[in-house]
Amino acid sequence: MSTQIDTEAIIAWDEVLEHFDPVLGLEVHVELGTNTKMFCGCATEFGAEPNTQVCPVCLGLPGALPVVNEKAVESAIRIGLALNCEIAQWCRFARKNYFYPDMPKNFQTSQYDEPIAFEGFLDVELDDGSTFRVEIERAHMEEDTGKSLHVGGSTGRIHGATHSLVDYNRAGIPLIEIVTKPLRGAGERAPEVARAYVATLRDLLKALDVSDVKMEQGSMRCDVNLSLMPKGTTTLGTRTETKNVNSLRSVERAVRYEMCRHGAVLRAGGSILQETRHWHEDTGMTTSGRPKSDADDYRYFPEPDLVPVAPSRETVEELRATLPEPPAQRRKRLQSDWGFSDLEMRDVLNAGLVDLIGQTVEAGATPAGARKWWSGEIARRANAEGTDVASYAAERSIVPAHVVELEGLVSSGRLNDSMARQAWEGVLDGEGTPTEVADARGLELVQDDGALEAAVDKVIEANADVAQKVRDGKVQAAGALIGQVMKEMRGQADAGRAREIILAKLTS
Amino acid sequence: MAELTRDDVAHLAGLARIDLSDAELDRMVGELGVILESVAVVQQSPIEGVEPMSHPMPIVNVTRPDVVRPSLGAEAALAGAPEADQQRFSVPRILDED
Numbered sequence: 001m002s003t004q005i006d007t008e009a010i011i012a013w014d015e016v017l018e019h020f021d022p023v024l025g026l027e028v029h030v031e032l033g034t035n036t037k038m039f040c041g042c043a044t045e046f047g048a049e050p051n052t053q054v055c056p057v058c059l060g061l062p063g064a065l066p067v068v069n070e071k072a073v074e075s076a077i078r079i080g081l082a083l084n085c086e087i088a089q090w091c092r093f094a095r096k097n098y099f100y101p102d103m104p105k106n107f108q109t110s111q112y113d114e115p116i117a118f119e120g121f122l123d124v125e126l127d128d129g130s131t132f133r134v135e136i137e138r139a140h141m142e143e144d145t146g147k148s149l150h151v152g153g154s155t156g157r158i159h160g161a162t163h164s165l166v167d168y169n170r171a172g173i174p175l176i177e178i179v180t181k182p183l184r185g186a187g188e189r190a191p192e193v194a195r196a197y198v199a200t201l202r203d204l205l206k207a208l209d210v211s212d213v214k215m216e217q218g219s220m221r222c223d224v225n226l227s228l229m230p231k232g233t234t235t236l237g238t239r240t241e242t243k244n245v246n247s248l249r250s251v252e253r254a255v256r257y258e259m260c261r262h263g264a265v266l267r268a269g270g271s272i273l274q275e276t277r278h279w280h281e282d283t284g285m286t287t288s289g290r291p292k293s294d295a296d297d298y299r300y301f302p303e304p305d306l307v308p309v310a311p312s313r314e315t316v317e318e319l320r321a322t323l324p325e326p327p328a329q330r331r332k333r334l335q336s337d338w339g340f341s342d343l344e345m346r347d348v349l350n351a352g353l354v355d356l357i358g359q360t361v362e363a364g365a366t367p368a369g370a371r372k373w374w375s376g377e378i379a380r381r382a383n384a385e386g387t388d389v390a391s392y393a394a395e396r397s398i399v400p401a402h403v404v405e406l407e408g409l410v411s412s413g414r415l416n417d418s419m420a421r422q423a424w425e426g427v428l429d430g431e432g433t434p435t436e437v438a439d440a441r442g443l444e445l446v447q448d449d450g451a452l453e454a455a456v457d458k459v460i461e462a463n464a465d466v467a468q469k470v471r472d473g474k475v476q477a478a479g480a481l482i483g484q485v486m487k488e489m490r491g492q493a494d495a496g497r498a499r500e501i502i503l504a505k506l507t508s
Numbered sequence: 509m510a511e512l513t514r515d516d517v518a519h520l521a522g523l524a525r526i527d528l529s530d531a532e533l534d535r536m537v538g539e540l541g542v543i544l545e546s547v548a549v550v551q552q553s554p555i556e557g558v559e560p561m562s563h564p565m566p567i568v569n570v571t572r573p574d575v576v577r578p579s580l581g582a583e584a585a586l587a588g589a590p591e592a593d594q595q596r597f598s599v600p601r602i603l604d605e606d
Contacts, residue, residue, distance in 0.1 A: 034574050041577030050595040051582040059585060071574035092562060099525050101599040149596065158602055165596035168585075297523060302562030310568040 008285070010260035011267055013188075016228070019267065022190040022259050023236060024183040025225035026134075026197060026251075030176045030211045031144060031218070032075050037172035038143040039066030039109065039306075046217065050167035058143075058172035060105030066305055068093075072174040073116070073309055075210040076141045077319050079176055080117025082204055082326070083136050088116050090310040093141070093303040101166050102145035110177075112300040115140035116309065122204070124196045125328060126189065134197050135181040146171040176210075182236065184229075190259065195252040198222055202248075203327040215246045222251055224279075226258045228266060237262070238272040242286050245279045254279050257286060334358065338367035351379060352388050360400035369407045370400075377421070378428055402427050406434040416494060419443045445494045449501070455488040456481075456501050470506045478502050512541050 016022075037044060040057035056064035080087050094112035120136035147170050152162030178201065186193040202213045202220060213220045227239035240262070245254045262272055276289035325333070334354065335345040338361065348354060353374050360370035374389055382392035393399070406424055409415045415423060415438060426437030438444065446452060459481055460467045469477040478499060485498045514537050521528045521536075528536065579585075582595050591598035 036574050036576050041572070041575065042579045043576045049582065051585045051597070053579050054585045055577075055579050059580075061588075067570060067572045069574050070571035073571060090568070097523075099523065101597070101602065104597075148599075148602070149594075150602075162601060163591075164599050164602055165593055166599055167596050299523075304562055307563050307565070307570045308568045 008261070008287075009264040009268070010257070011264045013256070013260060015267070016259050016263035017188050019231055020228040020259075020263055021184065021187060021231055022255070023227050023229060023239070024180075024186060024190050024194055024255065025239065026180045026183075026194060027223040027225065027241075028178045028198065028201060029144075029221045029223075030079075030178065030205055030213065031220070032072055032174040032176060033209075033211045033219075034069055034071050034075070034174055036069055038069050038072055038141070038174040039172060040064075042172065044173050046219075048169055051169060053169040054171070058104075059168060060103070066109065066303075068306060068309065069174060072141065073311070074319060075174070075208075076116045076139065076176050077311055077316060078208055078323060079178070079205065079210060080120065080139050081316070081320050082208055082323055083117065083120040083122055083139060083178070085117035085120030085136060085139060087311060087316050088114060088118070088309075090114075090308055091116050092308045093306045094300045095303050096142075096298045096300055098298060101164065102148055103171060104146070104168060108143060108145065109303055109306070110142035110300075111140035116311075122197065122200060123328070124193065124200045126192055126196055132186065132189070132193050132196070134183060134193070137179045137181045139176055139178045142175045142177060144170050144173040144175050182225075190226075191252040191255040194224065194255045195248050198251050199248050200327070207324045207327050207330075209324075215248070218246065221246055224251060224254050224258070226255060226262065227272070228259065228262045230266070237266070238274050240272060240275055240277050240286075242277040242279050243289065247281075250279060250281055253284050254286065257284060261286070338371075340367065340371065344371065347375065351375060352390055356390055356393065356400065360403045363400040364404045365400070365407050370403055373403045373406060373424060377425060381428060396428070396430060398427060402434055409434055409438060413447070413494065414438065414445060415443055416445055416491075418491060419445070444492060446489055446492050449497070452485070452489065452493055452498060453501055455485050455493070456498065456505060459484040459488060460502070460505065467506055470502070475503070475507070478506075512537060512544055 034044060036042060037053075037058055040055050042053045042055050042058055045053065057066050077087055091111060091114035093109050094114075095107040096110045096112070097107045099106055115138040117139040118137065120139075122134045122136060124132045124134055126132055146166050146168040148158075149165040149167070150158045150161035151165060153160035158164070180197070183190075183193065202215070205211050205213045205220070211219055215221070222245045224242040224245050225239045226242070227237035229235065229237055240258060242254050242258060245251050258277070265272055273288075277286035278289050279286050324330075331345070331349065331354065335342075338345075338357070340348065348357060348371060351374075353371070356374050357367065357370040360374065361367050365373075374393075378392065378398070379389050382389045385392065406415075406420055406427075409423065410417065410420050419438070420434075422441060423434045423437045423443055426432070426441060427434055431437045431440060463481060463484065466477055466480050470481070481502050482495055482498050485502070486493055486495055489498075514533060517533055517536050517540060518528070521533070586592040586595070586597065589597045
C-alpha cells in the first residue's frame, strides 16, 4: 500500500480543473415495487415489524428452493429497454459469496457476467439545455440485503458495536443495479452530469412504474465511482467508490468533493487508494471505508438452484410496446400543449408540478390557471413546511377539482382575482371547497349595478377635479376613481364593470 | 492446474473467517492439495464442443407469479437463532476492534 499523504486535504475546484479530467462511473440500485421478493413469495411492504416477511428461502434455510419472480424479470427487461439496452437471449444468476450477516445465505444471488440487459445509453439534459449521453454498461437483477442495527457503539454505528441485530424483511427484495460505463469528457460539468443522470433515471423509472424510487427511503441508492486523469493523458487513474449517496444534491456534492480530494492527493505526489468511501451528508465529506476487494474474492459462480432466464424475442417486443413516452419527450409535448415559456416550464418541473398540472388541465382548468394556483400561496406554504406541493396537497386532500372550481367562480363573474385568492387560502386552511369558502366568507362580487352606480356617483362627487380630467379626455385618470369605487364597495365589485360605469357617466 | 499455495489457503480462510494456526495451515495446504488432485481427474474429460452447464435439466424460464404467500412469522423465523433480541437476529460484532 502506498503512503497516504493527508487524504482529507482538498484543493480548490479551479486547481482540479486546471490539472485533471474527471472520469465518473455511477451505480444505481433500484428496489422494484413488486408485491413479493425476488425468489420467494414473502411480502415486500416497507416498515413491517422485524422478521415478519421472511421464509426458508430468504433466510437461506437448508433445502429451500428459490423461484424467480416473473414480474421482476419483466420489470428488469422494461428498464433495460427504456435504457436502450440489448436484452440477453439467455442469462443466468450467480452467487456472490461473502461473509457478512446482512445475508443469511452467506451469498447474494446476483448476476455476474451475464446481465439481463447491456450496452445502452441514457441522454441527459443539463441546465444549459445541452445533452450529455451517458453510456450504460449493464443492468442486472439481484436481491437486497437485510438491515442491521448496531448495538453498543456510541452512535449506532458499526464501529465500536458489541453486537448487531438483523432484520431480514428487506433481504431478497428485487433490486436492479444499473451501471454506467466510465464517463469521460464531462470536465467541470461532472458533478452536474452525475446529478442530472440520477434525476433523469429516477424520472424514467417512475414513468415505467417499476419502483417508487424514493431516495430518502432507500428504494433508490447511488454509488459514485470517481477517478482523475492528469490533463493530456488517457490512462485511467485509481478510483474510489463512494457508497450510498442518497439525494440528488448529495450526488453532485460527493462528485465535487472527491474530485477536490483526489486532486489534493495527486498534486502532493501521493497515490489514491482503491477503496470504498462513506458519504457524510452533514459535513459534505467522505471518509475511508474498507479497501475494495477484487471481484475474485466474491468467488462468483452460476447459481445451481435457478434455471437460466431466456426471454423470447416476442416477449421482449411485447414488453417494449408497454414502454411509456420518455419523460423528456413528454415534457416537451406538454410544454407545447400548455403554451408555457421555457422559464415557466422549468419552474413547473423544479417544483414537481407536471403531474398535478396535467391532472388539473384534464379536469377542465386552463393550463395558465393550473400553473398559477399550484405555484403561488400553496408553494410558499409547502416550502415553509419543508415539503413539496404535491405531498402538501395530498396530505390535505386538496385536489385538481378545487382549482377547476375556483377558475369557474372567476369566469362566471362571482369572484374577482383578489377574492379568488382569499377563497384559495380558505381551501388551503382546510375550510372546504372554493364555493364553500366563498359562501362562508361572504365572498361575492356585487352584481347589482344600482349599488355600483351609487358608489360611482359618490366618488365622482368627492373627486370632482379627477372627474373633470376624465371628462377632458384623460381616460387614464379613471384609474384613481376605480380604486376609490372598489374601496367604497369593500372590494366586492367587478373592477371592469366599475370602469364601464365611470366612463359611461363621464364621457358620453 | 496451478498448485494450491499456503497463501491461497490463508486468503480463503480469511474470507471465510476461519482462524487457522500455522500448523493447521500447513496441514490444510497438504489435505486440500490431495482433494484438488483427486478431483482434477475430471479435467481430463473430452469436453470439446460441450457447452458448460450449471443446471442438470435443459430448462429455462421457471418463474412464479408475483403473488404474496404466507411468511414464517417472526417467532418461527427466530426459533433457530442462537441469539435474538428485539425480534431480530443477534449476531456477534461484525468488525474487529481496531
